[in-house]
Amino acid sequence: MTKFEAILTEKMSAESLTKLMALQNEKVLQFVGTFAEHCDPTSIYVCDDSEKDTQYVRDKALALGEEFTLAHSKQTIHWDGYGDQARDKKNTRFMVYKENMAEMATLNSVEYEQGYAEIMSIAKGIMKGKEAVVLFYSEGPTQSPFTIPCIQFTDSWYVAHSENILYRTAYTHFLNMKKTEKGDFFRFIHSAGPLDENNCSADLENRRIYMDTRNNIVYSMNNQYAGNSVGLKKHSMRLAINKSGKEGWLCEHMFVMAALDKGKNRKTYFCGAYPSACGKTSTAMIPGEQIVGDDIAYFRNINGEFRAVNVEFGMFGIIKDVNEQDDPVIFKNLMMNQEVIFSNVLCGPDNRPYWLGMGVEAPEEGRNHFGQWRKGLQDATGKEVGVAHGNARYTMRLDYLDNIDKQGFEAKDGVKVDGVLYGGRDSDITVPVEESPDWKDGILIKAATLESETTSATLGKEGVRTPSPMANMDFVSYPLGTYTMNNIRFGESVKKPPRIFSNNYFMRDENGCFMTSKLAKKVWLHWAEGRIHGEYEAYDTPTGKIPRYADLKVLFAKHLNEEFPKEKYDYLFTFRCTKWIEKLERTKAYYQKMDPNTPKEIFDYWDETIARISKARDTYGDLILPGAFKG
CATH class of the missing domain: 3.90.228.20 (Phosphoenolpyruvate Carboxykinase; domain 3)
Structure with missing residues (x-):
């Protein structure tokens, strides 16, 4: 096998290990093995493209309290911590080699060796006590000239569930890669880190998103908000912009x-x-x-x-001001009993979601991103906490929309x-x-x-x-x-x-x-x-x-x-x-x-x-x- 045989055998079921080994991809094994050892999760589940594995991810997100079912049984709600509600621009940095520091000076960067040492220190043992999951995705359609294969290693089942909605699964694509293609894919390692009583990331002082565009890997630690944690979204976009610039296409x-x-x-x-x-x-x-x-x-x-x-x-869309009049197609789909994750909105006593600009009168109490909420509640700074966060989101399949161009x-x-x-x-x-x-x-x-x-x-x-x-x-x-x-x-x-x-x-x-x-x-x-x-x-x-x-x-x-x-x-x-x-x-x-x-x-x-x-x-x-x- 590899030098990681013992650690992977210890942390994976026979079924998960078989899935991983079937890929016959040394770079995949090295990536998973390295972070299995370094982040030290209790166990690791490997997903393929099956509905069985997709359902396993949904069930785990609910079982761990990362998501909760709403009145519509196929809809769930997730809350990020009060300080983890938007992209962390300050701590999202490019890891830049010394010879490139001058040309990257105006972009938010950290010298490579310094950044690598810092992020690996933060990541050391960060998954202890948790089950992690390895998933395979494609940016763009699989088996196409546009395809960029991706692998995600995370201990957040909300992140895994989100990515299952947002991207095409691509285990089969990895399985069918030619020998010359096996080393060319994006890698994402993510941990929500220690969690508080609400299952939200607690160590926000050590929230870091570091991107290595030379080696196409992103390290994201101590966060849950999807803009920071979902590797295939804007982190992958940064890798793709760099890759396209070298190869003569555009992202x-x-x-x-x-x-x-x-x-x-x-x-x-x-x-x-x-x-x-x-x-x-x-x-x-x-x-x-x-x-x-x-x-x-x-x-x-x-x-x-x-x-x-x-x-x-x-689509991972801002939900504020989505209402029946201004956004009838999206609003209609958010009201239907189909798979949608709502994040950082209010869950009312009727177990239904409410958000800013919804065009529907919201209840005066419930649970939201702040915790138990009632109208007029103030945070520690004296600021009134609204019904929902202004950057609250919905995660939904695009092909639900009536106006999708399927072709x-x-x-x-x-x-x-x-x-x-x-x-x-x-x-x-x-x-x-x-x-x-x-x-x-x-x-x-x-x-x-x-x-x-x-x-x-x-x-x-x-x-x-x-x-x-x-x-x-x-x-x-x-x-x-x-x-x-x-x-x-x-x-x-x-x-x-x-x-x-x-x-x-x-x-x-x-x-x-x-x-x-x-x-x-x-x-x-x-x-x-x-x-x-x-x-x-x-x-x-x-x-x-x-x-x-x-x-x-x-x-x-x-x-x-x-x-x-x-x-x-x-x-x-x-x-x-x-x-x-x-x-x-x-x-x-x-x-x-x-x-x-x-x-x-x-x-x-x-x-x-x-x-x-x-x-x-x-x-x-x-x-x-x-x-x-x-x-």
């Missing part, structure tokens, strides 16, 4: 969806990246369209085509992408939809300049605009300038790159009111869809092409049964020269700060764009009405 923080033109029997695939609270999920779930995935996409050049897969099988969801070669949307949040700069003249321009002017505005209306502040290139800065795992150039090169490597469009759903009028309803995004999407198929003429601006009023008037009537006044169109689609110059200068400053080695051609492109906008301002004035700019 992006994007949804994949299909815009439908039923009259023409036409389906057009879009991907989209939006910073938090900028409309990503609501765009992916526009009524009348279809969803393939809501969070992470892999892009590959397959036979000269730009193709994408949804990496995941389920695209299961496609081994992914879907051919014709449009990419980049959406930010600002009140007075970016028009609702604008098309880039080409792929490179789209990456540098639409994607790299993304910002999210954090305004405080009560204080009357204009707002602070937070840079968010490609809506991906929390997860970019190598220098920003190189990552940006890789985006450009990948798009230019295919025969016909997707069209790139910018979005901004948050333009306000002079009184501070939003200019359009939430549903207007359907109009912007279908204008973009029509442009891809050559159906609409457009006006030029210094940064791209915008819709003509006559086309939008028809689209508003067709899709929303609304009028769209000309004066509103003029205000929304006016090009604001000085504002755009300031935006580009902020982008330059951010890149200079985050990656001083950003290639000069990127800065040159922005400077040329600034010069073009300045010339337009001299010719047409600071505010250029739609149709006035002549190029």
Whole structure:
């Protein structure tokens, strides 16, 4: 066997050991054996792809009190500790070798040897007294050009249950790996650590998530919140971004969806990246369209085509403000008796879940992430504890949704992408939809300049605009300038790159009111869809092409049964020269700060764009009405 024969025989049943040995994969045995010895669980269960093992995971999560059954028997609820409710950005770090420390200086990093010593010290004996589980998954469909196999070793059955919903099991994929493939997979070692009386992680001072992108392993200790503990989510994304940068493909923080033109029997695939609270999920779930995935996409050049897969099988969504009116498809599924894990919401006396913005009156007492709760309860700092946490979540299979594009969801070669949307949040700069003249321009002017505005209306502040290139800065795992150039090169490597469009759903009028309803995004999407198929003429601006009023008037009537006044169109689609110059200068400053080695051609492109906008301002004035700019 291996040097780990004794420890694995001691800690595994004959059935689990047989499953592990059947893989004939020395790297798998070394990984499991190393942490069986180092973390010292009492026993280890190995899962294959069977329903028997999937049910075993569900049962263990309930038996250990990590989850509880709700009124709907197939639904469960889980609570993270009061201090473990969101991603721990401070203690999520890249383990970087000394020769790479300089180029990673602006990313949250720790020197490799120091980080390894620290995390292994924390992990020593951390699973004592617990049963651990080893699981096999795939990022993307199994047996496909997109597949990245993954192995998870954890002592949290809630984490295992979550991953069984969120990802495709892949024991059979590991079993069928060719000899040359057996060493190429992602590894995740996780422990919730010591638990308190509520079965929540107790040692939060030693919460660490350390990522080794060179060896494709993530160490996550002393946490339960899924954003910190579920290795295949954003930890895997960081590994994949690094891997794709070396191999010439892309991993992006994007949804994949299909815009439908039923009259023409036409389906057009879009991907989209939006910073938090900028409309990503609501765009992916526009009524009348279809969803393939809501969070992470892999892009590959397959036979000269730009193709994408949804990496995941389920969705780990923010539940706040999910209600019957605004999110009817998701809300309907959360009300059904099917497998869903609710986390950090209120369990009422009726044993049903309640959350913020649910649109249903909540009980005045129950149990939530704080423990036993009643209305008006305050925490140790005197802050009132709400019905549920603002970052409360639901974990659910995507194929429950009526609007799933089943064909695209299961496609081994992914879907051919014709449009990419980049959406930010600002009140007075970016028009609702604008098309880039080409792929490179789209990456540098639409994607790299993304910002999210954090305004405080009560204080009357204009707002602070937070840079968010490609809506991906929390997860970019190598220098920003190189990552940006890789985006450009990948798009230019295919025969016909997707069209790139910018979005901004948050333009306000002079009184501070939003200019359009939430549903207007359907109009912007279908204008973009029509442009891809050559159906609409457009006006030029210094940064791209915008819709003509006559086309939008028809689209508003067709899709929303609304009028769209000309004066509103003029205000929304006016090009604001000085504002755009300031935006580009902020982008330059951010890149200079985050990656001083950003290639000069990127800065040159922005400077040329600034010069073009300045010339337009001299010719047409600071505010250029739609149709006035002549190029």
